[in-house]
Amino acid sequence: MSIDLKTVKHISKLARISIDDEKANKLKGDLNNIFEFIEKLNELNTDNVQALTSIAETTLRFRKDEIKSENIREKILKNSPEENKDFFVVPKVVE
Amino acid sequence: MSDITSQSLFELTSNVKEKKLSSGEITKAFIDRAEKSKKLNVYVTDNFEKAIDQSKKFDSNPNFDLKLPGIPIAVKDLFCTNGVRTTAGSKILDNFVPTYESTVTQNLWSQGAILLGKLNCDEFAMGSSNETSFFGNVQNPVGENLVPGGSSGGSSAAVAANLTPVTIGTDTGGSIRQPASFTGTVGLKPTYGSCSRYGIVAFASSLDQAGPMTKNVRDCSMLLEVISSFDQKDSTSIDYKRNCYSKELSKDIKGKKIGIPKEYRVDNMPDEIEQLWKNGISHAKDCGAEIIDISLPHTNYALPTYYIVAPAEASSNLARYDGVKYGFRSPGQNLIEMYEKTRSEGFGDEVKRRIMIGTYVLSSGYYDAYYLKAQKVRKLIKKDFDDAFSKVDAILTPSTPSSAFKIGEKTNDPVSMYLNDIFTVPINLAGLPGISIPAGKDKNNYPLGLQVIGKPFDEQNILNISYALEDKINFKNDISDWWLSE
Numbered sequence: 001m002s003i004d005l006k007t008v009k010h011i012s013k014l015a016r017i018s019i020d021d022e023k024a025n026k027l028k029g030d031l032n033n034i035f036e037f038i039e040k041l042n043e044l045n046t047d048n049v050q051a052l053t054s055i056a057e058t059t060l061r062f063r064k065d066e067i068k069s070e071n072i073r074e075k076i077l078k079n080s081p082e083e084n085k086d087f088f089v090v091p092k093v094v095e
Numbered sequence: 096m097s098d099i100t101s102q103s104l105f106e107l108t109s110n111v112k113e114k115k116l117s118s119g120e121i122t123k124a125f126i127d128r129a130e131k132s133k134k135l136n137v138y139v140t141d142n143f144e145k146a147i148d149q150s151k152k153f154d155s156n157p158n159f160d161l162k163l164p165g166i167p168i169a170v171k172d173l174f175c176t177n178g179v180r181t182t183a184g185s186k187i188l189d190n191f192v193p194t195y196e197s198t199v200t201q202n203l204w205s206q207g208a209i210l211l212g213k214l215n216c217d218e219f220a221m222g223s224s225n226e227t228s229f230f231g232n233v234q235n236p237v238g239e240n241l242v243p244g245g246s247s248g249g250s251s252a253a254v255a256a257n258l259t260p261v262t263i264g265t266d267t268g269g270s271i272r273q274p275a276s277f278t279g280t281v282g283l284k285p286t287y288g289s290c291s292r293y294g295i296v297a298f299a300s301s302l303d304q305a306g307p308m309t310k311n312v313r314d315c316s317m318l319l320e321v322i323s324s325f326d327q328k329d330s331t332s333i334d335y336k337r338n339c340y341s342k343e344l345s346k347d348i349k350g351k352k353i354g355i356p357k358e359y360r361v362d363n364m365p366d367e368i369e370q371l372w373k374n375g376i377s378h379a380k381d382c383g384a385e386i387i388d389i390s391l392p393h394t395n396y397a398l399p400t401y402y403i404v405a406p407a408e409a410s411s412n413l414a415r416y417d418g419v420k421y422g423f424r425s426p427g428q429n430l431i432e433m434y435e436k437t438r439s440e441g442f443g444d445e446v447k448r449r450i451m452i453g454t455y456v457l458s459s460g461y462y463d464a465y466y467l468k469a470q471k472v473r474k475l476i477k478k479d480f481d482d483a484f485s486k487v488d489a490i491l492t493p494s495t496p497s498s499a500f501k502i503g504e505k506t507n508d509p510v511s512m513y514l515n516d517i518f519t520v521p522i523n524l525a526g527l528p529g530i531s532i533p534a535g536k537d538k539n540n541y542p543l544g545l546q547v548i549g550k551p552f553d554e555q556n557i558l559n560i561s562y563a564l565e566d567k568i569n570f571k572n573d574i575s576d577w578w579l580s581e
Contacts, residue, residue: 008451015410015454016417017447018435030448030509031455037510038399041468044475051470052477055301055526056288060330075194079421088419091429 003031099124100257104166104314107260111157111164118157118165118209121260122150125167125211129258134578135234137249137258139172140180141212149209161207162321169259171250172213173220174200174305175294179210183296184218184228184246187416187423187441197294198329199263199305199322206321211259215249218443219413220270220298222246223515224505227445232502236574237278237541241499244274250308251278255574261309261318265295267302268401269495269519272531275308276494276544279533279572281315281561282308284519286551287526288333291326299408300331302401302523312532312562316340319554338555346563349383353560354487358394359518361496368493368543371535375491375545378567379560387487391479396472397521398513403456403469404524409446410453416441448509477525484550489560492518494531494544518546528554532561533570542572 008024008031019027073086082089099121102110110116126143146167153165175181175193182188196204204210217227225233225248233248235241236256243252247264251274254262264271266284275282283306290305297303307318320340326332355376360369376386418424418437425440427433442450456465483490496517505512522529527548534545545564549557 003455007455011451011455011458014458015450016431016434016438017442017450018439019447027448027451031451033510034402034448034452034513037513038402038465040399041396041403041472044393044396044472046468046471046475049471049474051467052474053470054331055477056331056333058288058333063327072194076420078194079191081418081422081424090419091427091433093430 003028003035100128102260103310104260104317107166108162108164111166112159118150118153119147121165122146122167122209122211125258131579131581132256132258134580135236135252135256136231137214137233137253137256138169138212139182139184139215139230139249142179142210143212146209146211153207153209158207162317163203163206163208165207165209166260167209167211168203169211169214169253169262170200171216171247171262171264173216173265173296174263175296176200176210176213179213181213181296182230183220184216184230185442185446186229187437188296189229189423191422193294195294198291198324198326200294202322202324203263214253214262217246217248218446219296219409220246220265220267221409221445221449223269223273223512224500224502225249226502226506227443229443234578235278235499236578237499237572238539239577240502241541242277242502244277244499246270247274247308251275251280251282254278254280254308254310255572261307261314263305263318263322264308265303265305266523267298267405268523269516271306271308272494272519272529272544272546273515275531276533277499277542279542279570280308280310281312281530281532282306283315283319283530283554284522284528285319285323285554286528288331289323289528289552289554291324291329291332293326293328297412299405300412301408302405312558312565313341313344315530316344316558335552340555340558343555344562345559346382346566348560348563351384351489351556351560352387352487353379353384354387354389354483354490356389356391356394356483356490356492358391359492361517364496365537367537368496371543371545372493375534375564378564379491381567382563384560389483389487389490391483391521393472393475393479394521397476397524398517400469400472400476400524401516401520402452402513403465404473406449406453407457407466408453410450410457413446413450445509473524476521480525480527488550489557490548492546492548494518494546498537498539498541498543522548527551528557530557530561532565533572534564534568535570
């Protein structure tokens with residue numbers, strides 16, 4: 001299996017990372033090398049193996065459903081890239 | 096008394112408790128040395144002014160019952176620190192100042208430690224040489240133009256160069272143990288669930304663990320005791336009774352069964368690594384341990400498995416960096432363009448590569464072939480260890496297949512870089528504890544490490560075995576301070 005340029009562009013779109021043709025070509029080479037290495041897993045027959053879902057094999061615990069009211073709006077907005085008192089600001093979404 | 100900065104954590108805490116040294120004196124000594132050590136590039140952000148204030152505060156009202164009384168400590172820049180910039184080695188978090196504290200760092204401060212600053216690391220902990228950091232590579236104090244290992248490269252260099260008494264790093268596939276091995280220091284990755292992941296910038300959530308990096312095994316036990324705790328804020332934190340690791344530390348390992356896995360004898364492994372391993376085995380025998388040959392048949396599949404699982408989890412975790420709520424933003428005509436430009440300009444090449452791998456293996460039509468397959472193989476790898484641990488108490492292997500390499504030597508070949516983690520990755524996949532201790536040197540006089548792997552939650556046992564081996568090995572890290580400036 002090999003990854004072509006079209007696939008690289010498609011993945012970059014899914015990953016929301018814009019890349020130019022030069023970078024895409026470089027990535028194509030890297031990804032193919034890495035996947036060649038990963039393909040080794042196909043040597044193994046895993047038909048009757050159950051996939052690992054949790055390393056600790058514990059069930060998630062429950063906690064009490066309590067209201068912990070804290071006014072942290074300022075803290076949450078503190079690192080916002082564009083200043084606004086009450087909201088995160090992004091480019092216009094609705095035309 | 097020896098020079099302050101070369102003292103171990105044990106010595107420093109004893110000296111503070113016996114009032115031979117003040118927190119202020121210790122803090123100042125480490126800051127003075129850091130000012131002369133800029134060439135190593137270990138710090139991304141220093142906290143020196145605040146640290147001095149805090150040390151004075153400690154000295155004016157000292158509490159000697161604490162486990163880290165007024166001890167200054169620098170930490171990897173992957174731990175969120177309230178009010179102190181946290182970058183994860185990335186441009187995308189260049190301006191990020193957390194408004195909360197990670198649980199493991201909070202555990203340090205609650206025991207009296209003082210934050211010295213934030214240490215350089217590979218971007219989002221993705222790398223084995225600290226060369227993917229947005230803030231530049233770190234010099235290994237062992238020799239000029241050598242990598243300090245990665246991703247906790249600033250941390251390993253800082254401990255080896257006496258710029259912090261101890262530190263904490265994180266380990267997803269070897270990021271504590273490999274840099275420890277490259278710098279002649281001790282690094283422990285605890286059992287998955289031992290240390291809280293709350294407030295640690297996430298890389299691969301099913302593999303990430305924080306752990307101590309220190310000059311010696313005793314310090315390592317002291318620090319693990321402080322940072323390991325059950326935490327409601329991490330849903331995978333495990334509630335079990337933790338040992339008083341430093342109190343229960345013992346060199347008595349008589350009768351312990353130590354396994355030697357034949358699959359770790361990899362092709363082209365240098366003779367000096369083979370010899371190092373043999374020496375370790377003979378030291379363990381001298382200590383009264385029983386050596387047992389074991390097999391971990393799926394070892395060769397660990398790295399390919401890791402390079403599916405880790406990037407898959409990373410691509411999900413890093414989806415949050417979109418320029419909306421925090422971090423770097425590159426403006427765009429519309430929302431999508433803003434996302435794409437932000438992520439394209441904000442992430443470095445290795446991070447992009449891993450996001451791309453992860454996105455691909457999770458994308459429609461490929462999930463079964465890659466991700467599901469990898470999780471099945473991961474089960475087999477874990478079973479290998481389960482089977483082995485029915486026969487032995489611990490496993491002894493080399494930490495890395497080579498010593499530290501030159502800066503730039505492997506940057507153009509991602510796969511050869513990934514091979515660095517061949518002995519450490521399986522332990523993360525199986526969620527086990529593992530420790531690297533310095534065990535010898537190669538022909539260039541660069542340090543080499545041995546790894547002791549334990550059963551889940553059996554950190555005490557691998558600490559004890561390491562403590563016994565450390566005593567027999569008697570490693571000396573003769574570092575010449577070549578980087579110091581006036």
